[in-house]
Amino acid sequence: LCPMDEAISKKINQDFSSLLPAAMKNTVLHCWSVSSRGRLASCPEGTTVTSCSCGSGCGSWDVREDTMCHCQCGSIDWTAARCCTLRVGS
Template identity: 50%
Template sequence: MKSTIWFLPIFMSLLHLMTPVHTQASRDSSVNKKIPEALNSRKPKKLSCTSVKASGSWASCPAGKAVTGCSCGYGCGSWDVQNGITCHCQCAGMDWTAARCCQLV
């Protein structure tokens, strides 16, 4: 009788181990399928840049583009970017200012 009592829980445990488990392996499989689908659905981004040169101390980028660099006339190396779209050369009497403007397309 005692062996029968112990046999039943052991037998049930073995049955439980024999049933297929679809947890982590199933999730991994579905994630591995979705990654290439997501990558293929995205269009690759390209960087589109242009230069804008203006007389004076200011040069602004066209709409939708942001400043990525500035240059100034007379060898002036002191400049700042204002509002992300405008180059400002800080030296007095600037003859020209240029802005490199880029956007992701």
């Protein structure tokens, strides 16, 4: 219907197809650990908990309110949250 519009759409499509993969190469998952004394450890806002590690060799944990690691064993001296976020490169 509108040949110019269509031509430009096609070009946008083509350029996008090569620009996106190139840009995504600079987008990485970035993770780090936040440790606290006791049985709770929290990730900063804007990050996600992917795992928790507990003192006393304990492997039983749950995540509370999306951002807080809670270690469940009897006597826990420390708790660490593994916090991750997407980082868009330049």
